[in-house]
Amino acid sequence: MEILTTVAFGICGLVAVGSGVLVFVFDSMARATYALALAFVATGAALLILQQSYLGAVVILMMVMEMAVMAVYMVMFMGMNPALMPMSMVHSHRAALGSAVAVFVVLAAGALLVPWPERRSAPSEEVTRDLGNAIMGSHMLVMLIIGVVMAATIVVGVVLSSARTRYDRLGDDLDGRSAERDDAGRGGAR
């Protein structure tokens, strides 16, 4: 059983790295984006094998959602032609390739060469909770504040960048009387 688990973990790792490489090989924004999604799904599956069932499911959930939205942005904004045509996924690729390989080697060497401590106690029942405590336990206050600040930043960013607000749609008094009459879309914030 243990061998099967190791093999499955190895397959997940290979799929993750392999589809990560494919992101730069493909000449289509859609393919590159969904290759990245596949890499994240494989990462989520690896987490599942580590018995982090909640984290694994959430990684798959959030990353598929994120890639679905990202594909739209990539097609819209990447490339001179709005990425509907085949295009290269790389630029300054010699330097990028060099640094990427160097970082990978350093991280992989670290993972292999660090003298990991031996387990002394039995594995906990609630690994997800323990992992959360280990990562954030002593910084919970900071995390809570950063979370609110980030949400506020996103809202402010959207407000500042939106060309049309409810005042354009409904007029200065928000009563709809002085609103623009040529608003064909009628959607958006009111």
Place this chain on the structure above:
Amino acid sequence: MAEALVGSVGLVAVAIGLAWLSCAATALAGGATPVVAGLRPAREGVRLLRQRRRRTVAADLHLWRAGGWALVPSSVLMLALVPLGSRPALTSDVGVVWANALDVAVWAFVWLLGWGANSVVSLVGGYRFLALALGYELPLMFALVAPALAAQSLDLEDVARAQSDLWFVTWMPVAFLVYVIGVLGFSTRGPMSASVGREIGGGVLAELNSVDLLVVRWGRHALLGAGSALAVPLFLGGGAGPWLAPWAWVLLKAALLTVALAWTAARLPTARPHLLMQPLWTFLLPAVVVQDLLVGVILVGGR
């Protein structure tokens, strides 16, 4: 091994059955007689299978086919999470999150379906779906919080068990309503069907035919059925009910909700995505957050 095989075949059979009901109810709502409506899935299936498969110029065939053929497996996986009386086919201590992850996977599949065909109307349909998905998914996620919070567990078995006294639908009606809207959203039905709109020639379905169209249609109906089946442990008391075995109650409730949803959806007009966004986020989202708060308050107060 044999058990797993029987289980998988059973799940596919349930996916076919619920999709059949959804398709027949849609036809019934469209004015077909009961007999014609009941035979509609078979007739359509045979008609489509006799067509020669077509493809468009410079289509991204891999992404296109992957998107279309993944819809039915998603619905089967959703059904596998449903505890049929005793245990679900796929047991998980975070079944609610998996249900959510599977409905999010539909985002990717429908957009790929729209993208892969290399056709303008398909692409418009794909983008419409994502616009709608942004609208319904956030309220849907908060709706899933309510039953999990009340059961103090993300395990669908625990959620179903926690309703032995009172079905969750009775005291979290807003969450149920939002969930149902979400089901119509990820099965692209009724008011949420702009991505397959007739005015854009069928949207993501526009360039499909033959078996490829068949699996997508089956997938859309099966997703509606699977979403309804998931509502049973989430809101409708799981296998609770007199006389019949728990698994029979789960299937019966799922079938009834499937028919009700498909019939109602087919009677409602399609909403334009950009007009739906606002009520979904400025009205439904706060409403479901208040619902979650109420559930929390009732739980703390009931201790």
